Amino acid sequence: MxxxxxxRPAGPAAATAGPVTGGGAPPRxxxxxxxxxxxxxxxxxxxxxxxxxxxxxxxxxxxxxxxxxxxxxxxxxxxxxxxxxxxxxxxxxxxxxxxxxxxxxxxxxxxxxxxxxxxxxxxxxxxxxxxxxxxxxxxxxxxxxxxxxxxxxxxxxxxxxxxxxxxxxxxxxxxxxxxxxxxxxxxxxxxxxxxxxxxxxxxxxxxxxxxxxxSVSLRSELGAMRSGRLWLVLAACAATTGGVLSAYSYVSPLLTDRAGIAPGWVPLVLVGFGVGSLIGTIVGGRLGDVRPHATTIAVAASTTAVLLAICVLSAHPVPTVLLVVLLGLIGLSANPVLSALAVRFAGVAPTLGVAMSVSAYNLGTAVGSGVAGRALDSGLGATGPAVVGTILAALTLIPTIAIALLQRRSPSGGRP
The missing domain is CATH 1.20.1250.20 (MFS general substrate transporter like domains)
Known part of the structure; x- marks a missing residue:
């Protein structure tokens, strides 16, 4: 499929929407x-x-x-x-x-x-x-x-x-x-x-x-949930969000206790993360329409590198602040692509597919932040959540690479 x-477009404005090509502006x-x-x-x-x-x-x-x-x-x-x-x-x-x-x-x-x-x-x-x-x-x-x-x-x-x-x-x-x-x-x-x-x-x-x-039967919609590609997407949703938000949820003690930043500056760093996330989500959606699988793999690899750099450089305030903003820019930018893939791989149940992706995002957040909280109280201290985030972000590479390989072998050639 x-x-x-x-x-399928739902109205006249969408009827002219087509694939984004290199020779023209994307459709409005x-x-x-x-x-x-x-x-x-x-x-x-x-x-x-x-x-x-x-x-x-x-x-x-x-x-x-x-x-x-x-x-x-x-x-x-x-x-x-x-x-x-x-x-x-x-x-x-x-x-x-x-x-x-x-x-x-x-x-x-x-x-x-x-x-x-x-x-x-x-x-x-x-x-x-x-x-x-x-x-x-x-x-x-x-x-x-x-x-x-x-x-x-x-x-x-x-x-x-x-x-x-x-x-x-x-x-x-x-x-x-x-x-x-x-x-x-x-x-x-x-x-x-x-x-x-x-x-x-x-x-x-x-x-x-x-x-x-x-008028699709309930059995058909539930049957669509047997798609292996869909569950790989859901695993990627949980891992990527869990990786980023496990570190972000406890970024305040990282900035103050480890990097030595004054508490009054923490809200500004969080705003920087938010602005980065806003830009990254829009850009990620644009890239995902052209190269969805390359985008998801590149984001997972880049997020892992940024979180690892935070672990290594967290004692230095300026690099840490810049890396937190960069984490916002990159970390969640593949989410719209993953949601689009969930719609695709859910077949006759696109709404249920997206709903499952929403659950996966929240499950990743809940599990990641919970494990990160325990890491914060461990010997790792303030860098513990970033370590947890690095591991989860690296795990995102497994389902994203698997999806790309499966799609390359499919008759459609991996086009979304």
Whole structure:
């Protein structure tokens, strides 16, 4: 099965989309892709904004900061379970309806958090919000590839992913700042309002034409999950994200305790990482439309080299800062390519394929950060998480190289 069968344009703007060639400019992405990117900006902002509000939440609810951190953990767990589950539950629901409903549930969940005084209630609301986020992310990814067409699917996913990366650059810092001014509940009210404002945008710009889901049986969709290439992609998703975020999650002690950087400079370094991630995701999507397998292998190898350099040079502040920014630029740049490959290799179940990739990203983050936390408390000290990240990034080479070899042997010659 070729990519054309899986990324059929959904509207007139996408009908002219073709493969990117060396002799002309890439086709313009339809406006709906930018709308979907704005939605993922909201989704990723809510996932990470809690980290900047933990002391305020803990103090207000009279729990420890470590216990308040469960609001992050339960969201990740909800994404792991919720993304594929919602993909199956909404398989016969029109995509635009699923996107609008997910935004509405997202808004309700944030209102519950903003009003709630019970910590268990907040955990439940965060878990439910994560399910809505998983549904939106999965369906938005497929809607973006269908709108962009086969020649720009990875670029479209790069832009949708860039909306999430922009959350780290803009959304999370603004949320933390707003929380200081208005209390920790203020950002949740703002996110609820923005989600409701996005509903009519989805209704207007996600086309009705081709909106109905194909009548593919549940058995056929689950059968598509037997694809060995898909599971190799999922392994790469988990390993690459786990490698980068295991180091990034504990970059603050690396910068302060090991490199000797003043704590006041750490937020600026994190912004540099976020800006690098934003640029890298967009560029990676563009490269992935032309050379998908070369891109995934090169990113895995480069990320391994950068993390290894961090381990070696972490006692020197200037190189460490530059390497952290470089990690942001390179480390996650293959994610849109991997998501596009998940759509392709899932066959008749593209939404479920993307949902599985979302679960894999979150699983890699959860496992990688957990192991990195133990490494931080080991004899390796502040460099422990970077060591864990280096190993996981190196492991990414196994599935990416295997995918490239399998595709080279296929009749299509490895074209996506």
């Amino acid at each position: 070729t990519a054309a069968h899986l990324t 992405l339809p406006f709906v892709v930018y709308v979907l990117a704005a939605g993922t900006f909201l989704m990723l902002t809510t996932e990470f904004v809690v980290a900047g509000l933990l002391p305020e939440i803990a103090g207000d609810l009279q729990v420890s900061v470590a216990r308040a951190g469960l609001l992050i953990t339960v969201f990740a767990a909800g994404m792991i379970v919720g993304a594929p589950t919602m993909a199956l539950l909404t398989r016969r629901v029109p995509r635009r309806v699923t996107l609008m409903t997910a935004l509405a549930v997202f808004a309700v969940g944030h209102v519950v958090v903003a009003l709630g005084d019970s910590f268990p209630l907040l955990l439940a609301a965060r878990f439910g919000t994560a399910w809505a986020t998983g549904a939106f992310w999965s369906v938005a990814s497929v809607a973006a590839t269908r709108a962009a067409g086969p020649g720009a699917s990875a670029r479209a996913l790069g832009l949708v992913g860039a909306g999430g990366m922009l959350a780290n650059v803009v959304g999370v810092p603004l949320g933390a700042f707003a929380g200081q001014l208005s209390g920790w509940r203020g950002p949740f009210w703002a996110l609820a309002a923005l989600a409701l404002a996005a509903v009519p945008l989805i209704a207007r710009h996600v086309p009705r034409a081709g909106d109905d889901q194909q």
